[in-house]
C-alpha cells in the first residue's frame with residue numbers, strides 16, 4: 001500500500017471530496033435559517049455525527065455516501081480531471097456479475113491463496129494492485145479479492161475498470177455492496193486480509209466497522225488501514241494545514257467547479273482521530289498491535305495502521 005501512486009492518491013482525494021458534492025443544501029450548514037430551527041427537535045432525538053466540521057444526524061451520513069451516483073460517473077468521464085482517461089467512447093458496456101454466491105466464494109476452506117476483503121474499495125485501484133502483487137511477485141494465482149463498498153455506483157466504476165485487468169470475470173475478483181459497519185452476509189472468521197484505504201474516515205461509526213473487521217477476519221488474519229492522518233512536526237503541520245484549508249478547496253473549485261466538496265474533504269481529514277487514538281480503537285476491537293502499530297507516510301499526512309486478530313481470541 002505504501003507504493004500508492006500520485007494518480008490513486010488523487011483519485012481517493014477526488015472521490016472523498018465528491019461525496020460532499022451530492023449534499024442537498026442541508027439545514028445544518030446554515031446555522032441561522034428557519035429550517036434549522038424547525039428540524040431542531042428531530043435533531044435532538046437523533047444521535048449526531050460529524051460531516052466535515054458540520055454535525056449531522058447519523059442516519060443521514062450513510063445516506064450521503066450513497067448520493068455519489070450519477071455525478072461520479074459524469075466526473076469520471078471528464079478528461080480534464082487528473083487520473084481520468086483522456087477520452088471515453090460509446091455507452092458503458094453491460095458488465096456481467098459473477099454467478100457463484102458470495103458466501104460460497106468467501107468461505108471455501110478448500111480454496112488456496114488468500115481471501116482478501118477490500119472495504120470501501122469501489123474504484124478497484126487497491127484490489128487490482130493486491131492481485132497484481134500476488135500474481136507477479138508471489139506467483140500466487142489463487143488469492144482473490146472481494147471489493148466491498150456502500151455505494152453501488154462506485155462498485156459499477158470498479159467493475160468498469162476491472163474490464164482492463166486480467167481478473168475481469170474470474171473467481172479472483174468479486175464485488176459486494178455493503179455498509180462496512182454491518183456485513184452479515186460475510187461469515188465470521190473467513191477473511192485473511194482486510195484492507196480499507198482512504199475509506200474509514202468517512203464511516204459514521206468507525207468503532208463498529210473495526211469490530212466488524214475483527215469478526216470477519218480469521219484468527220491470525222490481518223487488518224490494514226491507510227488513512228489521512230496527523231502531521232507530527234508542528235512547523236510542517238502549520239504549513240500543511242494552511243495548504244489544506246486554502247489550496248485544496250481552491251483547486252477543487254478550479255478543477256471540478258466544486259469548492260464545498262473539497263472543503264468537506266479537508267474538514268474530514270482534520271476530524272479523523274490522531275494515530276495513537278486510532279490505534280487504541282483498533283485495540284479496543286480486539287486486535288493485537290504489531291510493533292508501534294502504524295507507519296507514518298510523509299510525516300503523518302497519511303498513516304498505515306495494522307492489527308492482527310489473535311489466534312486465540
Ligand SMILES: C[S@@+](CC[C@H](N)C(=O)[O-])C[C@H]1O[C@@H](n2cnc3c(N)ncnc32)[C@H](O)[C@@H]1O
Nearest residue numbers: 012016120121122149150151154179180197199
Ligand atoms: C475515497 S473513496 C475510497 C477509494 C478507494 N479505497 C481508493 O483508495 O481508491 C471512499 C469510499 O468509501 C465508501 N464508503 C463510505 N462510507 C462507507 C461505509 N459505511 N461502508 C462502506 N463503504 C463506505 C464510499 O462509497 C467511497 O467509495
